[in-house]
Amino acid sequence: MHVDANRIIDALGSLAQEHRLAIFRLLVQAGPEGMAAGAIAEALGVPNSSLSFHLAHLHRAGLIGQQRQSRSLIYTADYESMNALIGFLTENCCAGSGCAPTAQTEPDTLSTRKQRKTA
């Protein structure tokens, strides 16, 4: 175990919640510029105090960064942490058998790969 399992558990637990997962996905979409807490609250329809709780949770887990910009606190997704999480899952939970998502395997057998909706 070269990687801290507790860190991984914290990261997994942080994402294992409806609002927090939505927050993180929103911040990923927002890109490096991030989003202010208020903008996130409005976008997700979550009360400020509840959102702050979840932002603190994600921040404690190292999944998002925080930086003040005048009156607003701008949050940004921490891609490195997510990278480490995915790396851990890929290494520790896929070894041995056929579970290599990032490889050039045929997407035929993969269910979540091609979820694009051709509306």
Added chain:
Amino acid sequence: MHVDANRIIDALGSLAQEHRLAIFRLLVQAGPEGMAAGAIAEALGVPNSSLSFHLAHLHRAGLIGQQRQSRSLIYTADYESMNALIGFLTENCCAGSGCAPTAQTEPDTLSTRKQRKTA
């Protein structure tokens, strides 16, 4: 709320626990042959009733499979579910910016993933 978000949250929540993460890693190591519940309990030093709780949790989330073999219940890691989980994280939580763990050899998927509004 996306349709498959709940499934992802269940999977994340299942792995976001010390014993359950250890169980899953153990089953990944065990390979397709899997392990009996008792063997898992002994390997991890967890009481039977506690372990059963966690096994049921993982099974409910679809992360592990169950199959009886005489008196023992053999559990196996479900690689496809883990694959789907990693795929979701890679697609939804790494798109847009530099978060490509092992390679960025998927320009098709990642480049057009800028804006997805509905699902």
Added chain:
DNA sequence: CGAATATTTCGATAATCGTAGAAATATCGT
């Protein structure tokens, strides 16, 4: 059938989590 083995379910308990209004803190503009 009855004893032995393997695992789950039940039950109770302590701990943690999610929620959201209210109060507090921080920053800006005037």
Added chain:
DNA sequence: ACGATATTTCTACGATTATCGAAATATTCG
């Protein structure tokens, strides 16, 4: 300094989670 804006912290409370001994359920063997 004062008022307005942005966000967090405080507080309380219901819901969920983790734990594990004891009892119950399945399965095999003699």
